Each structure stands twice: as structure tokens, then as C-alpha cells.
Amino acid sequence: MSDAGQGVAASPRDPVREKVRELxxxxxxxxxxxxxxxxxxxxxDSDYTSYWRDWFISSRGNEYFCEIDEEYLTDRFNxxxxxxxxxxxxxxxxxxxDVFDFDCDDDMREQIEKSARHLYGLVHARYIVTTRGLAKxxxxxxxxxxxxxxxxxCDSQPLLPMGQSDMANSSPVKLYCARCxxxxxxxxxxxxxxxxAYFGTSFHNILFQVYPIMLPPKTQRRYEPRVFGFKVHxxxxxxxxxxxxxxxxxxRLRGARIESGFEEDEAEAEEEDDDEEMExxxxxxxxxxx
Amino acid sequence: MSxxxxxxxxxxxxxxxxxxxxxFAEVSEDFIEDDFNxxxxxxxxxxYKEALEMILDVxxxxxxDEEEEEEEDEEDDEILGDERPTAYxxxxxxxxxxxxxxxxxxxxxxxxxxxxxxxxxxxxxxGIQQMAEKYELQHFGTCPxxxxxxxxxxxxxxxxxxxxxxxxxxCPSCLDVYTPPNSRFQTVDxxxxxxTFPSLFFMTFTDLDIGSGIRNNPSSTAQALLQIQTETTxxxxxxxxxxxxINGVAPHNLAPGIGAGNIYGPxxxxxxxxxxxxxxxxxxxxxxKPADVTELDETRRYWENPxxxxxxxxxxxxxxxDVAEGKSVDSRKKISARRKRTNGxxxxxxxxxxxxxxGAAG
Numbered sequence: 065m066s067d068a069g070q071g072v073a074a075s076p077r078d079p080v081r082e083k084v085r086e087l088x089x090x091x092x093x094x095x096x097x098x099x100x101x102x103x104x105x106x107x108x109d110s111d112y113t114s115y116w117r118d119w120f121i122s123s124r125g126n127e128y129f130c131e132i133d134e135e136y137l138t139d140r141f142n143x144x145x146x147x148x149x150x151x152x153x154x155x156x157x158x159x160x161x162d163v164f165d166f167d168c169d170d171d172m173r174e175q176i177e178k179s180a181r182h183l184y185g186l187v188h189a190r191y192i193v194t195t196r197g198l199a200k201x202x203x204x205x206x207x208x209x210x211x212x213x214x215x216x217x218c219d220s221q222p223l224l225p226m227g228q229s230d231m232a233n234s235s236p237v238k239l240y241c242a243r244c245x246x247x248x249x250x251x252x253x254x255x256x257x258x259x260x261a262y263f264g265t266s267f268h269n270i271l272f273q274v275y276p277i278m279l280p281p282k283t284q285r286r287y288e289p290r291v292f293g294f295k296v297h298x299x300x301x302x303x304x305x306x307x308x309x310x311x312x313x314x315x316r317l318r319g320a321r322i323e324s325g326f327e328e329d330e331a332e333a334e335e336e337d338d339d340e341e342m343e344x345x346x347x348x349x350x351x352x353x354x
Numbered sequence: 355m356s357x358x359x360x361x362x363x364x365x366x367x368x369x370x371x372x373x374x375x376x377x378f379a380e381v382s383e384d385f386i387e388d389d390f391n392x393x394x395x396x397x398x399x400x401x402y403k404e405a406l407e408m409i410l411d412v413x414x415x416x417x418x419d420e421e422e423e424e425e426e427d428e429e430d431d432e433i434l435g436d437e438r439p440t441a442y443x444x445x446x447x448x449x450x451x452x453x454x455x456x457x458x459x460x461x462x463x464x465x466x467x468x469x470x471x472x473x474x475x476x477x478x479x480x481g482i483q484q485m486a487e488k489y490e491l492q493h494f495g496t497c498p499x500x501x502x503x504x505x506x507x508x509x510x511x512x513x514x515x516x517x518x519x520x521x522x523x524x525c526p527s528c529l530d531v532y533t534p535p536n537s538r539f540q541t542v543d544x545x546x547x548x549x550t551f552p553s554l555f556f557m558t559f560t561d562l563d564i565g566s567g568i569r570n571n572p573s574s575t576a577q578a579l580l581q582i583q584t585e586t587t588x589x590x591x592x593x594x595x596x597x598x599x600i601n602g603v604a605p606h607n608l609a610p611g612i613g614a615g616n617i618y619g620p621x622x623x624x625x626x627x628x629x630x631x632x633x634x635x636x637x638x639x640x641x642x643k644p645a646d647v648t649e650l651d652e653t654r655r656y657w658e659n660p661x662x663x664x665x666x667x668x669x670x671x672x673x674x675x676d677v678a679e680g681k682s683v684d685s686r687k688k689i690s691a692r693r694k695r696t697n698g699x700x701x702x703x704x705x706x707x708x709x710x711x712x713g714a715a716g
Contacts, residue, residue, distance in 0.1 A: 248498045286530075
């Protein structure tokens with residue numbers, strides 16, 4: 065997680081900037097930079113500073129977001145329907161695209177800020193399933209910007225953000241592990257409050273359809289609850305039943321001549337394990353105690 | 355001979371108070387002073403004697419004869435009462451005289467020794483009770499898996515010998531292990547908790563309702579909605595209502611976080627991704643559970659189609675499912691064929707495999 069945002073978190077409301085803006089309307093359009101803005105110039109892909117968006121994606125808690133292209137944001141087609149979802153839509157859009165030029169009191173400004181964040185999130189959900197958006201999110205995925213799977217058997221597989229619903233305000237963002245194909249809650253509470261709709265239910269699946277090479281091999285290794293080296297019966301019986309289901313799946317895939325994607329040479333290893341483990345490290349617990 | 359002074363904190367409580375040591379229980383001095391509980395540790399821990407003294411905040415007298423005497427006095431009782439080995443006396447005031455380098459070696463030995471004693475202590479009756487209190491207070495955190503809905507977890511080691519793996523967390527709801535969310539626990543050895551503890555814990559406290567959070571406490575409206583949806587579509591469970599135990603576990607406590615309705619199915623724009631797709635689902639088995647848990651009664655299923663040459667065991671020995679007496683018996687053959695037996699009824703010839711009621715005393 066980057067901490068880069070800490071220093072500039074309050075910048076857009078900075079009084080000097082407000083004053084300058086008052087005196088010279090549209091100053092950002094003239095690509096004038098001052099102070100902290102210098103740092104951001106290199107990162108933007110548009111020909112002038114995307115001040116609000118830079119601030120947004122680099123502020124603490126927003127590490128999951130990628131930067132939306134200027135061209136994408138300014139194409140009205142991409143924003144279809146959002147004007148009914150977002151309050152003060154036009155002002156919010158102006159703020160996001162750095163052409164905000166409206167004198168208002170602090171309360172109003174606060175409202176518009178909130179709307180702008182909401183708007184950015186909703187556009188983000190659409191943007192990340194485009195070719196450019198997918199590529200940006202893939203880079204973040206490769207850097208494990210979204211964290212790693214907490215499941216021990218997944219060996220720190222990088223995660224992807226996802227929503228359980230495409231409707232705003234229905235559930236916070238979750239993280240998807242492609243190795244165990246399960247959903248996890250973000251570790252940090254500052255991520256747990258992000259709306260899941262800003263990522264959507266489809267994005268992570270589309271990413272793997274577009275980049276199948278990024279699919280991790282599935283593992284059959286699993287945790288076996290044991291007491292003094294002996295498997296716990298109820299858990300072991302369930303695990304055997306699940307293994308049967310897995311073999312059925314493999315048979316179905318074999319029948320359809322499709323690769324199952326499971327890690328190799330585990331199948332044989334596991335069969336042997338069942339008996340030999342008892343003599344081997346299965347009893348480790350017991351022997352250590354003697 | 356009073357145990358520990360009021361002014362200075364004991365080594366044990368200061369160790370448990372360290373950052374990252376939140377999972378540890380405070381092992382009672384009685385437990386440590388019983389040599390039986392320390393059997394075999396001497397060979398695993400360098401500077402064993404000094405380490406033990408450090409843990410107990412005592413220092414030996416100069417002569418070493420008392421070792422033999424103690425061994426004779428040794429009893430197999432788990433708890434010796436407040437009888438302290440006579441050779442030890444308080445010495446925190448003398449400890450600073452030791453050479454510094456020596457001290458740091460002893461300090462790390464003491465931590466290792468304490469961890470290994472801790473592994474044994476938390477499977478003992480007072481220890482598991484102490485851990486139960488910590489569990490109730492959610493000291494070990496909750497499962498990160500979304501469908502486990504913040505089920506409380508327990509610390510576990512993947513190995514019983516130290517130096518292999520750091521501590522992990524076991525979730526009874528999905529029967530899986532997770533890395534603790536905070537990196538400060540990545541310095542804690544898993545062997546200090548051991549492989550046995552969490553499973554033994556849930557076998558001991560069979561009355562705990564593991565799945566209560568999953569059933570009654572949906573943390574958000576979306577999850578509530580999701581639950582309503584899944585419950586109506588899947589018909590949750592077809593387990594006969596009168597089954598009170600399967601393979602030694604109550605059906606509602608058998609991995610409540612998995613099974614139909616708690617499995618993530620990938621979708622794109624609302625359409626399910628086929629399992630034949632390259633990126634299609636392959637791991638659902640890991641979170642599956644039969645709708646009727648009596649399917650997991652393997653012994654019964656095996657003997658329903660017995661091999662020709664086998665001797666069928668006595669009915670009692672097949673009893674891995676417990677059925678509540680008095681309730682209407684399910685019409686299906688599988689169930690009605692079963693001999694009913696109430697939980698823990700005193701029929702002396704109980705199956706040796708029957709683990710039901712094991713935890714009743716604990």
C-alpha cells in the first residue's frame with residue numbers, strides 16, 4: 065500500500081490554490097503548476113495536470129483505484145445514466161475533470177466533493193473492464209496492490225477487488241483470490257468501507273478471460289485438522305467427500321477434453337499421503353511430546 | 355513462600371503482554387512446576403535449567419543435588435497444588451549480575467521453553483478453559499473469508515516442532531487455516547500453539563454454536579438479501595431434522611460456513627462462467643458440503659453395500675449418526691434402518707468409535 069497520499073491529502077482545498085483559482089479561472093487548464101503539483105506531472109497521461117484525480121488515487125484508502133483516462137471521462141457515452149445516480153452531477157464531473165469553477169460555501173463544496181468521489185467510483189467500475197482499464201488493473205494486480213490471499217494454502221496469491229453487487233451502496237468491496245476462488249474481507253478498515261460497486265461483479269472474471277495466462281494453478285493441498293496426529297473424523301470425512309466431488313469435476317472436464325488447471329503430480333502424491341502420513345509426520349505431534 | 359511479588363511483574367505476564375504475544379495464555383506456575391508436564395523438553399531447549407528459572411522468576415541455590423530428590427517426589431498429577439520445589443527462591447534482584455550475553459541466550463531459551471510448555475498447557479483442562487475465555491473475547495480475531503461472516507478463529511501451528519512455521523488461524527466454519535492479518539504475529543512460532551489445540555478445543559466445547567454468526571447476524575443488508583435469495587433457491591439443507599450428531603459433530607456445527615449458498619460462483623454481467631471455460635470455476639469442491647450430512651456417514655454407506663467376504667460389524671459399531679429419540683423418524687430407508695440411540699445414554703456397550711458426549715464433562 066502506498067503512503068504517497070499522506071502529504072497532499074488536503075491539497076485540493078488548499079487556500080492558496082482557491083485564491084489562485086479565483087483570480088485566474090481555469091488555471092489548471094493552462095497547465096500551471098505550483099508546489100506539490102509538480103510531483104504529479106510525470107504520472108498523468110493527459111497533456112495537462114489531472115489534479116483532482118491524482119489527489120484522489122494517491123490519497124490514503126484509495127489504493128485500490130486506478131486512474132481513469134481523461135478521454136474516457138470526457139466521452140459522454142461512457143457516463144450514460146450516471147446523471148441520475150449522482151447528486152450535483154455536473155459540478156461533480158467538473159471537479160473530477162479539473163474544470164470546476166463554481167463559487168460556493170464549504171458545505172456545498174463538501175457535498176460536491178462527495179458526489180465527485182461517488183461519480184469517480186461509478187465510472188471506475190465501467191473503466192476497469194475496458195482494455196486500458198484492464199491493463200492498468202493488471203499492473204496493480206502484479207504488484208499485489210490489492211493484497212495477498214490470507215489462506216495459507218494459497219501461498220500469498222495476489223487478490224483482485226470485486227463487488228458483490230453492481231448497485232451502489234449495497235455492500236463494501238471484497239477481495240477475490242483466483243487460486244481458491246473465494247472472497248475475503250480486506251484487512252484494513254479503510255478499505256472495508258469502499259463501495260463494492262466501484263469495482264463491480266464482473267471485472268475480476270473478465271480480467272482472467274482476457275489474460276488467462278495470469279490464472280494461477282489450482283492447488284489440491286488443504287489443511288487437515290488433527291488431534292495428536294490423528295485426523296479429526298468429521299473433518300476428514302467431509303474432506304473425502306469433497307475430494308470425490310473434485311474427482312467428478314475432473315472427470316467431467318476430461319470428458320470434455322478440457323485442461324483442469326490443477327497443479328500436477330499432486331494427485332498421486334495425495335493418494336499415498338493418506339496412509340503413509342500416519343507413519344511419517346502425522347505422528348510428529350505425538351512423538352515430540354514423549 | 356509466596357509465589358510472585360506484587361511490585362514486579364512476573365516474567366510470564368510480561369512475556370504475554372509483549373506486542374505480538376496477544377494470542378498467548380498465561381501458563382499457571384503450578385503447571386510448569388510439575389515436572390511431568392515438562393517431560394522431554396530438556397533435550398529441546400538449550401540452557402534449559404536457566405530458562406526454566408527465568409520463566410519462574412527464581413534462581414537455584416549453588417548445589418545441584420536437589421535434582422535427584424525432586425525426581426523421586428514426582429507425581430503424575432497434573433496439578434501439584436501450591437507446593438513449590440524447595441530449591442528455588444526469588445532472585446529477580448540477583449539476575450542483573452549475570453553476564454549480558456548469557457542473559458540474552460537464556461532469554462531466547464526461556465521464550466522457546468515457554469512456547470513449548472504453552473503448546474502443552476493449552477490442551478490441558480485449565481489451559482483450554484483459559485483459551486476459551488480468550489476465544490469468547492475474540493482475542494484471536496475472525497475469519498477473513500466473506501461467507502464465514504466473521505466466525506471467531508483459534509491459533510494453530512502447522513507443525514509441532516519449533517522453527518518451521520509461524521502461527522496461523524484456524525476457522526471452524528470453513529475448516530481452513532489463514533495467515534493472521536497483522537504482521538506482528540509473523541514472528542510467533544506456530545509450534546507454541548501446536549497442531550492439536552483448535553480441533554481439540556471444538557471437540558471439548560461441543561456446545562459452542564460455531565455458525566450462529568452466519569445464520570443470525572448478517573452484517574449488511576446485501577448479505578441479508580443474498581441469504582434470503584440463497585435460502586429460497588437452494589432449500590439450504592435436506593438433513594433430517596432429527597439427526598443430532600454426525601461423525602461426532604452436531605450438524606449445525608459441521609463447517610457451517612460452507613455448502614450450498616456459501617460458495618462463490620463467478621459471474622460476468624450476471625451470467626455464470628462455465629466450468630468448461632479456461633477461467634471457469636475449479637475450486638468449488640473446497641467449499642462444498644452435502645445437503646444431507648448423513649451422506650458423510652461412511653461406515654454406514656459402506657456396509658449398505660457390503661463386500662461378499664466381509665463380516666458385518668455389530669449395529670452399534672456403525673453408529674456415526676445420532677438421532678434424537680421421540681421425534682418422528684424420517685421415512686427414508688437410510689434413516690429408519692438406523693437404530694436410534696440417544697446422546698450419551700448409558701448403554702455400556704457403546705461403540706469405541708463413538709465420540710459423542712466426549713466433551714460433556716469439559
